[in-house]
Amino acid sequence: xxxxxxxxxxxxxxxxxxxxxxxxxxxxxxxxxxxxxxxxxxxxxxxxxxxxxxxxxxxxxxxxxxxxxxxxxxxxxxxxxxxxxxxxxxxxxxxxxxxxxxxxxxxxxxx
Amino acid sequence: xxxxxxxxxxxxxxxxxxxxxxxxxxxxxxxxxxxxxxxxxxxxxxxxxxxxxxxxxxxxxxxxxxxxxxxxxxxxxxxxxxxxxxxxxxxxxxxxxxxxxxxxxxxxxxxx
Numbered sequence: 291x292x293x294x295x296x297x298x299x300x301x302x303x304x305x306x307x308x309x310x311x312x313x314x315x316x317x318x319x320x321x322x323x324x325x326x327x328x329x330x331x332x333x334x335x336x337x338x339x340x341x342x343x344x345x346x347x348x349x350x351x352x353x354x355x356x357x358x359x360x361x362x363x364x365x366x367x368x369x370x371x372x373x374x375x376x377x378x379x380x381x382x383x384x385x386x387x388x389x390x391x392x393x394x395x396x397x398x399x400x401x
Numbered sequence: 402x403x404x405x406x407x408x409x410x411x412x413x414x415x416x417x418x419x420x421x422x423x424x425x426x427x428x429x430x431x432x433x434x435x436x437x438x439x440x441x442x443x444x445x446x447x448x449x450x451x452x453x454x455x456x457x458x459x460x461x462x463x464x465x466x467x468x469x470x471x472x473x474x475x476x477x478x479x480x481x482x483x484x485x486x487x488x489x490x491x492x493x494x495x496x497x498x499x500x501x502x503x504x505x506x507x508x509x510x511x512x513x
Contacts, residue, residue, distance in 0.1 A: 332506075389493075
């Protein structure tokens with residue numbers, strides 16, 4: 291089945307810095323790539339997504355870029371704040387089944 | 402509107418016992434999913450259902466079964482629980498395949 295590699299597994303930044311998380315995949319048929327944020331003890335929640343017909347999407351301080359040729363997509367968070375501290379998961383839709391998730395990145399933003 | 406609900410919130414279960422985790426959604430979503438979440442392993446798909454009456458196996462289906470008798474409910478059954486099934490279980494739903502998945506609050510299960 292499809293495999294999604296997510297890096298780094300942990301990321302520590304100072305408040306105000308940028309954070310970048312990258313995911314790679316193998317199935318060229320994938321066309322939907324969401325990112326989820328999970329706070330401690332809570333459910334995963336969608337923060338941004340991108341479909342294969344666009345290369346970049348922004349929503350305030352967060353952006354996602356997609357390179358279908360190289361089969362990777364990345365989450366960019368600018369001007370990080372302590373409340374951005376959480377676990378972030380990339381995912382892609384595996385045709386006919388469900389979202390397949392990366393193993394997650396624990397982001398810590400220190401003030 | 403509740404969205405997706407799961408029950409129980411948490412459970413301690415003796416090994417060998419049978420357990421059904423309940424999941425109900427009121428969004429009239431066609432597709433529903435069960436994931437388990439373990440530290441360092443992310444969210445792994447157990448079973449899915451693209452529409453009422455159909456189910457499919459995900460990455461880690463062994464020891465689990467599901468049914469989808471109607472649109473709203475998607476119960477997950479552990480026929481004979483084992484300690485390796487200790488995990489947090491999340492149910493999710495989406496309007497159709499390939500659309501945004503919304504997660505329930507999760508069930509924390511401890512098998513002793």
